[in-house]
Structures are given as structure tokens and as C-alpha cells.
Amino acid sequence: MINLIPMTVRGAEKLLQELKILKTIKRPRIIQAIVEAREHGDLKENAEYHSAREEQSFCEGRIKEIELKLSNSQIIDIKKISNTGRVIFGTTVTILNINSNEIFTYKIVGDDESDFKKNLISINSPISRGLIGKKIGDIENISTPGGNVEYKILKIDHI
Template structure:
């Protein structure tokens, strides 16, 4: 069973989500199934079948989150000795050399389940994150994207 690196923030989000699913969603679906059963013949009862399908999807989601948490390698970046080196969980400020000099972009390198490019959260196995990992403030990197190659300068590395 491979360990999955996740940030402390992501662990907390997953624990909150599983609590919500178990304490709110699960009872709601059980009630929907019970209500649908009261309508009689289950073979022709679309309401019952929809509720059972929803229950299956919910249980699969709960299992996936529990599996993720059981395999989690929780990284608390605030407890790592600060350096200029990019590692999992670090926040990196880069300058895209193909655009104006003053434009800086901030990324945080995170796990698969936390990644959200629009929020600047990039998956540690993405091409950009792979190129950044192990590099230091002041280094230059090149990354191959589907739209072409881009060059970046690492402006700052933060462990926050």
C-alpha cells in the first residue's frame, strides 16, 4: 500500500468531509430509502432505486476518503526547517519569463486530492511541480506544456 502525501490542511478537509457524509448524508439517504419502501412494490419503485443508487455512490465516496486517510503521509510544511528548496507543501513564487517582468505567479505544491489549478494548488506529479521540486530560489526551469515550452524563474520559496 503506497503512502499518499497530503498537507495538514487537506487532512483536515477530508476528515470534515467524511464526518459530514456520515452524520448528515448517510442518515438522509437511509430515510429516503425507508420512505420509498413505504410506497409498496420495490421492483417498480423508481424512488427506491434512485435512493439505493445514491447510497451506493455515497458509500463508495466514504470508502475512498477512508482509504486516502489510511494511506496518508501527512506533511506539515510549517515544521520543516526553512530553506530555499522547493519540496512538497511549499509555496513557490515564480515569474513566467514569457510575460511582463512584474507578473508573479504563486503556486503551492499539494497532493492529488487537493490540487486546484485555479487556486494555485498544483499536483506534485504535474509537469510544473516536477520541474520545480528540488530547485531553489533564483533557479530557472523549463516546462513542456501542451501549448509549448515555458520558462520560469523561481522568485521565492515559502514554507507556510
Template sequence: MGTIPVTVLGAKMLRDELHKLKTKDRYEIIQAIAEARSHGDLSENAEYEAAKERQGFIEGRIAELEAKLSSAQIIDPTSLNVDGRIVFGATVLLEDLDNGKQVRYQIVGNDEADIKELKVSITSPIARAMIGKYSGEVIEVEAPSGIREYEVLEVLYV
């Protein structure tokens, strides 16, 4: 798997989900399986089958989260000495040169990406175009509608 970059907040989110799965969800599904077993014949017990399927999902997600956390490289942009350069974890204010609209994105890992929260994956075209640039530079991004140009207005490490 190699190392995967993750922000401090992203690592906390993964650890919190893992903790909930191990301490709450795992316990609840064991109770649900025991309850379904008490209803008799397991060969025609849909409740038991659903609970066992859910248990498989929970155990698979626990294994996936443990693997991600063991290979995570936690990056705190506030501790990097990058002299204003755009790096993983940075928050960037851009201006669309076509329409003058401003947008603020944070560059995060794949698991953290959420466009509704304006968090873009390090592997996205816009993040790849931003990496290494400085405030005042213009970036070009390949969008479905063609090439879009943005000016980097501000680079923040929060």
C-alpha cells in the same frame, strides 16, 4: 496504495468530508430509502432505486476516504528544515520569462489540486520541475505550447 502525501489542510478537508458523509448524508439516505419503501411495489419504484444508488455511492466514497486517510502522509512544510528548497506543500512565486507575468502556486496532493485556487498536483509537470529548486533558479516546464521557462522568485512555507 502506499503512502500519499497530503497537506495539513488537505487532510482536514478529507476528514471533514468523511464526517459529513457518516453523520449527515448516510442518515439522510437511510430516511429516503425508508420513505421510498413506504410507497409500495419496489420493482417499479424509481425513487427507491435512485436512493439505493445514492447509498452505494455514499458508502463507496466513505470507504475511499477512509483508505486515503489511513495511507496519508501529512506533510506540514512549516515544520521541515529544507533551507529554502522547494518541497511538497511549499508555495512558490514564479515569473514567466516569456511575458514577465508572475504566478503563485502551492504544491499539493492529487486530491487537493485545484488550478482555480492555484494549487497544483505534485504529479503535474510544473510541480515536478519545481521540486528541489531554490529561489533564483530557472525551471523549464513542458507545456502544450512547448517549453516554458520560469524564474523562482520566492519559496514560502505557509
């Protein structure tokens, strides 16, 4: 059974854009670099050729990786899911760290989209796993790398 990769619409669009750039801009530029490097003669000691071939390998690997992720993705549009008042994939949740009295707001997204600096946390992170299915007012004790932390859900945005 294939495990589907959850992804927001924005995440899928980002991967599609990267794929387009790799195929239409980067790949042709690398091929041209290989052609030019071959014209310099002996390929054994041709650093430009080896560098371009290595770059080609990385580019092709990334293309395959993105295509695989997209073909196995489950694109979830939070706007098309009825609001149940619970934390689900794609919601933005505001939580209070009861221990430190700090307030955080995170959007729960797929692994490829996560960016902690932008408050985008992976569905597979300890915080997300602890919050999924909870509602406003719930207090959840979540095991984090820094130890157990109690969070209270203050707000859930279904946008």
C-alpha cells in the same frame, strides 16, 4: 509496497470533514429515504427507491475512497520541516514565466487538494515536478500541455 499519498494538514482536515458529513448527515438521510421509498410498495417500479439506492452506492463508495486515502496518507506539515531554501511539497512558490513575463504563485499540494483556480497545484503536475528541489533564482524549462516554458523562481514561502 504501499505508495503513501502526500497530503497537507489542511487537505487531511478537509477529507476528515467530508467523511464526517458523509457518515453523520448524508448516510442517515439516504437510509431514511430508502425506508420511506420502501413504504410506497412495489420496489420494481419505485423510482424514489432506486434513486436512493444509487445515491447510497455513491455515498458508500466515497466513504471507502476517503478512508483508503487517509489510511495511506503521509500528512506533511510544512511548518515542522526546516526551511532548506528549496521548493518542496507544501511550499508556496512564486515564479516568473520568462516567455510571457507573467508572475504566478502556487502552493504545491496533494492530488485531492489541487485547485488551479485557487493556485493549489498537485505535486504530480508538470510544473510541480519541474520545480521540486529548485531554489530562488533557478530557471527551469518545464514541459506543459501548451509546450515548453521557462520559469524563474522568484520566491519560496515555507508556510
